[in-house]
Amino acid sequence: MSKQTKNCKLIEAALRGSQQAYKGLYQEYKQSLFLVCLRYAKDRSTAQDYLQETFINIFRNLQQFDQTKGVFESWAKRIAINACLGNIRKNTLYSVNLTGAEQTPTTEVDALSKMTLAEMLDQIQRLPYGYRTVFNMYVIDGYSHKEIAAELNISISTSKSQLMKARNLLQRRISLNQRVLNQDHG
Numbered sequence: 001m002s003k004q005t006k007n008c009k010l011i012e013a014a015l016r017g018s019q020q021a022y023k024g025l026y027q028e029y030k031q032s033l034f035l036v037c038l039r040y041a042k043d044r045s046t047a048q049d050y051l052q053e054t055f056i057n058i059f060r061n062l063q064q065f066d067q068t069k070g071v072f073e074s075w076a077k078r079i080a081i082n083a084c085l086g087n088i089r090k091n092t093l094y095s096v097n098l099t100g101a102e103q104t105p106t107t108e109v110d111a112l113s114k115m116t117l118a119e120m121l122d123q124i125q126r127l128p129y130g131y132r133t134v135f136n137m138y139v140i141d142g143y144s145h146k147e148i149a150a151e152l153n154i155s156i157s158t159s160k161s162q163l164m165k166a167r168n169l170l171q172r173r174i175s176l177n178q179r180v181l182n183q184d185h186g
Contacts, residue, residue, distance in 0.1 A: 007025075010025050013058070015062060028071075029076055033051055033076060037050035037051045039136045041125070050080070053083045081137075109116070127166055127169060131153065131162050
């Protein structure tokens with residue numbers, strides 16, 4: 001049985017009220033959706049809260065998913081992103097955080113290629129909230145600056161500025177980590 005067929009059966013059973021089907025959908029998607037939440041959250045605990053809200057929203061709106069028009073995982077990821085953004089808007093005043101944001105681009109492609117997924121995720125999580133949110137939305141989730149501006153109630157130029165500053169800060173941190181590694185091994 002293909003994954004798509006299995007998912008269709010789980011969704012249909014969940015819509016009929018099967019607790020086992022809800023559990024099956026949770027087990028199938030908890031890890032990939034947790035990674036989405038972790039990119040937006042400041043820590044694992046917050047990501048877990050976002051994940052819980054994501055699944056509440058998925059199960060509450062399951063009847064709205066049209067199996068003929070889309071892939072369930074994509075639909076679920078969009079719900080996760082929206083849950084994260086909703087919490088960000090609710091729990092913080094979105095503002096431009098300029099602390100430590102010089103604009104000196106330094107590229108360290110070699111350092112980046114040596115980073116593990118966990119190390120890269122850690123670097124993204126350490127970005128200031130505004131930088132992290134715009135970076136995730138633009139680079140990872142494929143939003144346009146216009147969409148980001150609308151979602152976060154900021155200007156398009158602020159979105160572009162936040163992305164540039166996020167990239168610069170990540171590049172500086174990656175460069176610094178590479179220099180530290182080279183000193184330790186040199």
